[in-house]
Amino acid sequence: MNQRWSGSLLVGGAIIILLLLLLGATFAGGLILAPYVLNNAQASPVSPPAAAVAQPEAVPAVQGDPLAAYEQALIDLYRQTTPSVVRIEVKTKVDTGLPGLPDLHPFLPSPDDPENPDEFFGFGEGSGFVWDKEGHIVTNYHVVADAETIEVFFADDTAVEATLLGTDPDADLAVIQVDLPADRLTPLPLGDSDALQVGQLAVAIGNPFGQEFTMTSGIVSAVGRTIRSGNTPFSIPEVIQTDAPINPGNSGGPLLNRQGEVIGINAQIISDRTGGSSGIGFAIPVNIAKQVVPTLIKGERYEYAWLGITGRTVTPDVASLMDLPANMHGALVINVAKDGPAEKAGLQGADKVVRQDGIEVEVGGDIITAIDGQPVYGMDDLIAYLMLETRPGQKVELEILRGGKDKMTVTVTLEKRPPAEELSLE
DSSP: HHHEEEEEEHHHHHHHHHHHHEEEEHHHHHHHHHHHHHHHOOOOOOOOOOOGSSSOOOOOOOOOOHHHHHHHHHHHHHHHHGEEOOOOOEEEEEEEOOGGGGGGGGTOTTTTTTSSOEEEEEEEEEEEOOOOOTTEEEEEEHTTEEEEEEEEETTSSSSEEEEEEEETTTTEEEEEOOOOOOOOOOOOOBGGGGOOTOOOEEEEEEEEGTTTTTTEEEEEEEEEEEESSSSOOOEEEEEEEEEOOTTTTTTTTTOTTTTTTEEEEEEEEETTTOOOOOOOOEHHHHHHHHHHHHHHHHOOOOEHHHEOOOEEOOOOHHHTTOOOOOOOEEEEEEEEBBBBBHHHHHHOOOOOEETTTEEHHHHHHHEEEEEETTOSSSSSHHHHHHHHHTTTOOOEEEEEEOOOOOEEEEEEEOOOOOOOOGBBBB
């Protein structure tokens, strides 16, 4: 029994000694290998404690922040373009009719009173922008119409009188000129209004309600609108609609894209009774200005081609009234001008009136479905083609539908558009 325990103790002691030797060797090996491992191994990345994370330096304006980038873009745009925008003040003569008033009320001043002025004047404001280094400034016709004097104010407080060079009431455009050195004038670059897409950034700079050099922004809400000029019976095609706030005093100022290029000339709004912006503004496309302004600078009248009709778009309701297919498209001729191009070519206007839902509708005229091979889906297409693609004296071919069944082609020689007071429609 004692011998068995003795043997066991000897074996256990040997095992313990062997384990101690192994541990010692491992420790020694670690000391020997540690320098080699430390010099050649790459540690896996480990995030430091939160308090130890390095904070990035603040960068101006933009990296990774789209709102900051948008804000900075607007700031840069304003600084870049405002020196080219002007405030326009006009003085106009007002006919008060005072000479007749003393007969109506005994307390009104007599027209013979030496303290009673012979003339009365009104004042108006608008906006404009520098077109070139020669001092030409573009604005709306309705801003400077009937002006006795015109004064122009720049953002640097320069004030100078201007001369009216030319007007185009049909497109609501006018050119005035200031006498300033070329190095004091910064023309705005011109964009391409034909290339606009709905959703693009739109910026208006002007003087709404006399608040000079105000910038508002929005988007291009629609393109290809047609509006009445407000000065004559003729319409302006390819108009830009925007929700950038436009108010009285913005008229004549530029509508800009994000590059600071002029894409339109702010002209009209749809408003409620307040007369302020309701988010629907209209700008004359700059491509029409490119076409018209050089002629106005020469002091000449821009001549538009004239077909000599009034009409309306063929809608499904109109097609139904004329017993035509619901998908019929075109421009229905309502009236033809006496001795005008359309009458000379034999076009026929409406020949009867029908009532629909209590409303009288003229029908029965020729329907223009194409001009020079270009489809006409409505009056807007016809107006745009005539205004932008043709000149007086040019011949155009009209494809028409007569009487709801006869298709024919009519050649018309376009003439100069007459002044509104000379129009006579049948």
